[in-house]
Amino acid sequence: MTVHKQDRHAKATFAMGCFWSPDAIFSKVPGVLGTRVGYAGGTKEEPTYEEVCAGDTGHAEAIEVTYDPKKVSYDELLDVFWKNHNPTTFNRQGPDIGTQYRSAIFTRTPEEEAAAHASREKLAQSGRYGDIIVTKIEPAGTFWPAEEYHQKYFAKKGIDPTCHI
Numbered sequence: 001m002t003v004h005k006q007d008r009h010a011k012a013t014f015a016m017g018c019f020w021s022p023d024a025i026f027s028k029v030p031g032v033l034g035t036r037v038g039y040a041g042g043t044k045e046e047p048t049y050e051e052v053c054a055g056d057t058g059h060a061e062a063i064e065v066t067y068d069p070k071k072v073s074y075d076e077l078l079d080v081f082w083k084n085h086n087p088t089t090f091n092r093q094g095p096d097i098g099t100q101y102r103s104a105i106f107t108r109t110p111e112e113e114a115a116a117h118a119s120r121e122k123l124a125q126s127g128r129y130g131d132i133i134v135t136k137i138e139p140a141g142t143f144w145p146a147e148e149y150h151q152k153y154f155a156k157k158g159i160d161p162t163c164h165i
Helices: 020-027 049-054 074-083 110-126 153-157
Strands: 002-004 009-016 032-040 060-067 103-107 136-139
Touching (some): 009 032, 020 060, 020 153, 110 136
Antiparallel strands (some): 009 060
């Protein structure tokens, strides 16, 4: 986990298909101080939503979670991640298809990487899914915030989170 010395907060980044629903889900987790949706895992600097949707940037729609590690652990955030999407569908969630909808955990430290691998292995051995877990574990590069109209999208629209699990 990356802990910022000035405030002792940490950040975690996950991709689980559409980013609107994970924003709403992680925002409700005790110990989560803030969330923002954006793009991770790609090659283009400052990608736009249209560019990411075209599939040419390599980015995934992602959620950046700022949290207090004294109140919620990285492992607990991983549990939220696994429980709220289907990690067995390659480059898709529900009807959303493309690399931008892949399942991924973007790690910042060797400890996060080890925790992500351990949690994925534990889930695979649990038999919860009949298929192979295809979630990628990748180094966290730059997180590019999505356009403002995507931030807190469901709350702004006054609708319940409805992305696909």
